[in-house]
Amino acid sequence: MRHNVLSALLLAGLFGCGEAALEKQQGSGQETAQVVQQLTSSTRPGMGATVYSGGTTFRTWAPLASRVFVAGDFSSWGWVELGNEFNGNFSADVAGAVKGQKYKFVTRNQWGSDAWRADPRSAWQENSTGASIIYDHGEYWWNAQQFSTPAFNDMVIYEMHVGTFHDSPGFGPGNWNSAIAKLDYLRDLGVNMVKVMPAYEFAGDFSWGYNAAFPFAPESAYGSPNDMKHFVDEAHYRGIGVIFDVVHNHYGPSDLPMWCFSGDCLGNGGEYFFTDSRKVTPWGDTRPDYGRPEVRAYIRDSMMNLLDNFRADGLRWDATKYMRTIDGSGDIPSAWQVFRSINREINANKPWKISIAEDFGGGDSITNDATSDFAGGAGFDAQWTAEFVHPLRTAAIEQNDANRNMFAVRDAITQRFSGRSHARVIYTESHDEVANGHARVPEEIWPGNAGSWAAKKRSTLVAGITFTSPGIPMMFQGQEFLEDGYFADGDPLDWGKLTPYGGIKTLYRDLIRLRRNWNNNTRGLRGGNVNVHHVNNTNKVLAYHRWDSGGGGDDVVIVANFSGTSYSSYNIGFPRAGTWYLRFNSDWNGYSSDFGNTPSANTSTNSGAKDGMAQNANFAIGPYSLLIFSQ
Missing domain, CATH: 2.60.40.10 (Immunoglobulins)
Incomplete structure (x- = not known):
């Protein structure tokens, strides 16, 4: 320390x-x-x-x-x-x-x-x-006055850990200023939101941040409060919003200023903490006592501190399941008061700012509206979803084509919460999914050979599914240049990988631009509608239609080949007659010199029903590849 x-x-x-x-x-x-x-x-x-x-x-x-x-x-x-x-x-x-x-x-x-x-x-x-x-x-002078938080259906999130995002091995961790130096890179990549892992004072200098001890104070190893504001300011200047990760399912468990604060521990940690069985969490006996109005106010004020004083564009609440339950079971009703009261206040005063839960188990109740502090759902705008990441990672990592389940992939694409297409955050890599016994997707595909053809092809295939499915897509730092191994708080990103894998970074950039409809011809990727109309579990090919209002520049058709077989003329149904232009081919050898450059091209429809649609068309598609068509 x-x-x-x-x-x-x-x-x-x-x-x-x-x-x-x-x-x-x-x-x-x-x-x-x-x-x-x-x-x-x-x-x-x-x-x-x-x-x-x-x-x-x-x-x-x-x-x-x-x-x-x-x-x-x-x-x-x-x-x-x-x-x-x-x-x-x-x-x-x-x-x-x-x-x-x-x-x-x-x-x-x-x-x-x-x-x-x-x-x-x-x-x-x-x-x-x-x-x-x-x-x-009041001492910080903000420069980026005209920034507007992106609409939920336009968000593309980049998850960042300040200590490892832009740093060199040895000495202290990365900091706000070193992260600022890479914001131009993120802007050019096309992401418009960064999700910062917890950056509030914790024990020591190196940590994931989920052991926060001071929820109002920026981590001193990363810089001062003004440095943290400067990071937000510089992100906003480049058109990038900032979501802060917050931890209120437990504190610490070490270096806690509020522990036994009044001098009476009440058998555990004093007035800030539960002192009965509800105190127990997987990370220590430090669950806040949500039943005390002053503790709820403490949590609420820390949240508003980020949204108001630090001008955050959203909050990602860590492990809400361990706020509302003791150990995955045993309801804690007062936690729902915390969810509902804060989310209702955000929606009433700052509805453009997003509130995201990491819950994994609450289902629609997490994203249903909070009608009052004591009724309705939790009121979150979106939640992280295991129903997407796990089937997609399984499909990518499986070594035998015959075992890939296209129906599971279909269900991952169409799953939603509370009837809202953007009430979920979807991803194949996050801080949890690339640690805790797991590794980066390319590393899982071929341990020790994350730069192999198979690892590149299958990891970019499921990335393509992520950016073309309903929901808010997210990527984890370094995913775009094939960072390997697993995430650790003392292991900085290897930016040198941009040299051999710059083409993979370009692939991610192209996917992000299509997702955000940069060229005004893929508007449907921001829409709420999806129809997985072609599922070939024998040949491992799947296709789906995305649209907002429909029509030229809106309707999008995505085709994904989860097999190692290349098809010179594959036929599926299309929703509209005419020419469909190929906007993206993940097999292009400009992305990697060992990609096959399968001659996929624009295609014109034939009359005749197929896959429940009035038209059909043929095209070539390479192995483990994704195509995007639009009109």
Whole structure:
């Protein structure tokens, strides 16, 4: 873990109240307290540290404490006593406390013992075990004022881990500024949303981020709050929205500022956490107590902090199944209050911002409307779906053509939640799917030979299905240049793979442009309608029709060959008469020199019913290839 040496010296030397001295005072009671000032409670709004002209209002929730103090640079680390509001909060206006100064709270429990605490609502941490830092959200000047969040049916998401996205092995992880350096690349690739894995202060410098300890404070190893805002600003400047991953199914479990915050642990972690069987999660006994209004407010405020202060375009809620259940079973009704109240507020005030659940089991109830805090569904706009990723990965990884199940692929393409085509996020690679015993799709196809013909062909085939199916398509960082192995928080992306696999990157770019209807001739790929009209499970060929309103430039037909056999003249039904133009052929050798360049071409329909359609047409299609036709 990094330590700020200068800060430690200042605290220990100049103020005579460094971390060692603070630890000596912990639990020693009032007799050793350096109380330099006693203040009355504040009438100003705000929780945590809120800057005003000439000072800072400090307010913290400590319902089991008898007294609460704040100490920091502004008091030479002497204790300033906060006023008791007699509602669980303690607050005061501290003149001379200004942005950039460090501080901590001291809570005295009912037995007279004192404990030093970082601010659970800290907006800026020197590190996960260090002091909180006063921060003014109004100080950042935003540049990208005209950005508009893409419509849900136009979103193409790129999942990013800041620490590994653009970094070199050794030293610290990547950061906001190193990620900014690759935003031009993402813009040119065509993605218009990045989904950032959790980037809030966690223990240590290297992590996936799902052990967040401070849900209001950006991870210090990645940069300051202004650096995080600068990343969002630069993304918006390039037409890219930002979705932040949030974790409220558990906290930590280490370095938690809110753990036993008032000095009474209540048998587990104190007032912020469940203290009965509901405390247990797969990641520790740190599930927040959703039944407490103050904890629900804590979660809500952290979400709105991202949407408002950091101008996020959406939220992806991690493992909501482990918010609403104990271990996959055993309902926690108060979690539904969290879902419904926050999603209803977002829909009422910021309906263009997307709220996504990772649930895997709640079905339509997750994306059904929340009619009230106590009724209806959870109110999410979309959810990640196992019903897509697992059949597609299985179809790609299977070594024997005869075992590929085209009916399972069909069902993956047509599956939807709550009757809405874009209520699901679809992908073949995500942080979970390329770790935890799994690897990247090309690596799974041929372990140790992810650059092989078979790995390239079959991984790009299922990528083609992803970008042409109803839903919001997502890719994981490096997928577009055949990153191999598995994801690890200390293993940066190998950008050198862009040299040998630049053609694969171009393939992804072309798919993204077609998905987003860049040339105004594939509008149906953004539409909500799909008909898988041709399923040949013997020869492993599948075709489907996508459309929005229908007609020229709208109707799209996709053909996918999941076999190693090339067909010189394959016949399927088409929805409209006339010439159908080939917009994409994944077998083009411009994507990879070892691709077959099967002479697929434009085709004209013949009269005669086929596959439930009035027209039919012939075309060539290569092995493990995907074709896209439109008029």
